[in-house]
Amino acid sequence: MTSLEELFPSEEQIPAGVRLPAYVEQREYLVGGELRMWGGDLNPVRSPVFVKTARGVEQKVIGATPLLTSQESLEALSAAVKAYDHGRGAWPSMRVAERIEHVERFLVAMRAQRTAVVNLLMWEIGKTQGDSEKEFDRTIDLIVETIRALKELDRTSSRFVQEQGIMAQIRRAPIGVALCMGPYNYPLNETFSTLFPALLMGNAVIFKPAKFGVLLIRPLLEAFRDCFPPGVINIIYGRGRETVGALMESGQVDLFAFIGTNKGASELKRMHPRPHRLKSVLGLDAKNPAIILDDADLDNTVKECITGTLSFNGQRCTALKVLLVHRKVVKPFLERFSAAVDKLKPGMPWTPGVALTPLPEPGKTDYLRGLVDDAVSKGAKVVNELGGKVNQSFFFPAVVYPVTRDMRLATEEQFGPVIPVMVFDEDEEAVRYVVESQFGQQLSLFGQDSARIGKFIDAFANQVGRINLNCQCQRGPDTFPFNGRKDSAEGTLSVADALRVFSIRTLVAAKTTKDNTTLVQSILTRRESDFLTTDFLF
Structure with a gap:
């Protein structure tokens, strides 16, 4: 067994394949489809890894991330609100197949960053190389499986039902602007387990990375920018109380996906001026x-x-x-x-x-x-x-x-x-x-x-x-469903459940008369509506 006194390496003992590039000073953040440059204070990213030096054992500082303020977070909110546009924006109005194409393009770009993200998982949160690789690969698989589940949901929703003289088609529609915050222990997998269902269902998203495991999002910033319409995904950094507090106090956040402590979730939810308008899915403490x-x-x-x-x-x-x-x-x-x-x-x-x-x-x-x-x-x-x-x-x-x-x-x-x-x-x-x-x-x-x-x-x-x-x-x-009782959770997550969490059932209904049947058939055959359609995905 490794002696605890000899636990930490010198720079020369670190394998070349896992060494990070020079100190990474990140100033980019994503708002409204553009990578903006932050000129203010930065938050140092300290690795749990210490390194032996001539001066003794020292903690490795591997980079820094922007300490944005409430002003920048509200600009991100404005971009998301504009992209959603009361449900009339290009993204929420887009056909499911087109939204899937955007996510599949992102997956291609994400796979190309596997080594960079895995190394940052090791250096930022101390996760073993095998578990870091597993987290990355599992996240890819999760997104692929979410797409498969969405196609299945779309096929089910394409049919009409008739009850008591009423014909209707019931489909799922987006809810609005989602705020997604993940935990530091699974900063990629658990964050993306809410972020991508929110996107796929047509919501606009503001994403704030966890308090640790922040730099590992940097290799994916350009992919987020290039693969989604402006404002659909916005990525901010900084202290949660200032940045996230301002978002909640605005009352313009419709969905709140949070994995953390029940105390933190309660404090943030209390800031929302219209709590009845806020739909939450929370993964909280456990014993x-x-x-x-x-x-x-x-x-x-x-x-x-x-x-x-x-x-x-x-x-x-x-x-x-x-x-x-x-x-x-x-x-x-x-x-x-x-x-x-x-x-x-x-x-x-x-x-x-x-x-x-x-x-x-x-x-x-x-x-x-x-x-x-x-x-x-x-x-x-x-x-x-x-x-x-x-x-x-x-x-x-x-x-x-x-x-x-x-x-x-x-x-x-x-x-x-x-x-x-x-x-x-x-x-x-x-x-x-x-x-x-x-x-x-x-x-x-x-x-x-x-x-x-x-x-x-x-x-x-x-x-x-x-x-x-x-x-x-x-x-x-x-x-499988992932949930909890008491102070451990609110709502249920799984591949299929997450799609339902970030959407609402909306139906088009009419009395089953000859004229109404002709009207609906005309809309369907001429493809005059993106929402009312019997087309489905394979």
Whole structure:
């Protein structure tokens, strides 16, 4: 195993294939179809990677991005409003096939930037090379699958229905101006999972990248500019409170797609002067538990819980954030699990076989240490040998046991490599933990007794959005619904659901009379309407 003291490389030790070009001072931002140049202050982009120098270990600063103000964000809003033009703009009025052609041109341009984006994912957020490549490729696949789902939706919508003497065609239409904001842990995939459905359904979009993983959008700016009509997609940078706050206060944002904390989402939604006009789809906090019964297959359970708790250092909303283990198996589980954690390989994102990497959030190691110290002060212990060891931005995963309800780790989402383990004796204790939690995204259930598992399923079906049997929590496949209850989400995302989220059903209806039938047939055969049509996509 790499010594934590020797974790960070010198410049000479960084492989040539993953080295970034010189310091990137980005001043471009996209508004109204043009790349504008920002002459004001910049926000430095600090990598979680530190580098050995003659002066000691220093944090790598890889570039800077524009610190725009409310003025620039409102100019982006004006461009989006103009492009949408009350639903009469070229983009919302465009046939579905034409919008798909624009997105397919973007995909071609995006594929050409794979290496640049993957390298920036590694350097900006510390994601391993394999996971960075997977995120890029999965994002491409997601957009392709979204196009396929839109074609299917278009085919379904092309038919007419007749009910009670009324004939109608029901199609989906755009809603207006969408504000899309993604998370730093999946700054490409989860952001694009809302951005492209919004675009494909005919909305105009303002996109603000996450607080980390910002520079990686730069290689795609020209593609966004060249592949979409002016104002259809606008990309801004800066501090959210100033830029996004101004957008919400304007009352001209119709759709709000946000993946982050429930506190942040609530604050932004409260700024909108007409909340009844704001449609929101939100992916928020989670404290997903794994419930490990006394008859669980421990080999499989340990394997799934290692991945579930520590994939990308536990920085996933779908990560397992607390393990509830039956007292009868807590000792053998902890022995196997702790040993498996200590065998994980730490290193730089590009290191072959690396499992643990530095954390991108400033002050994160201090925050995690505070959670561990709180638990230890109340009777818990760090049970794995290397747990909690720190080197600059790196925090070795800490397995903490026994965690009790009075500890912060029992309820607070750590979003990082600290694994709280709680013990239970009666099944109702585990059920009560889930019921009383403020979060309700997912949970994992490990056990083999079908009758017992069935009772747990019934107890949890109205508590969380997804119950995973003998496997970790996860979002995919992208065709599955992704949602949550309580403070964990608002709305549902999946390839098909996202298209519905960013649109509204609109119908053309008429009484089934001879004259009306002739009228509708004339419109259809002469192709006199882009909306009322029986044409469909293959």
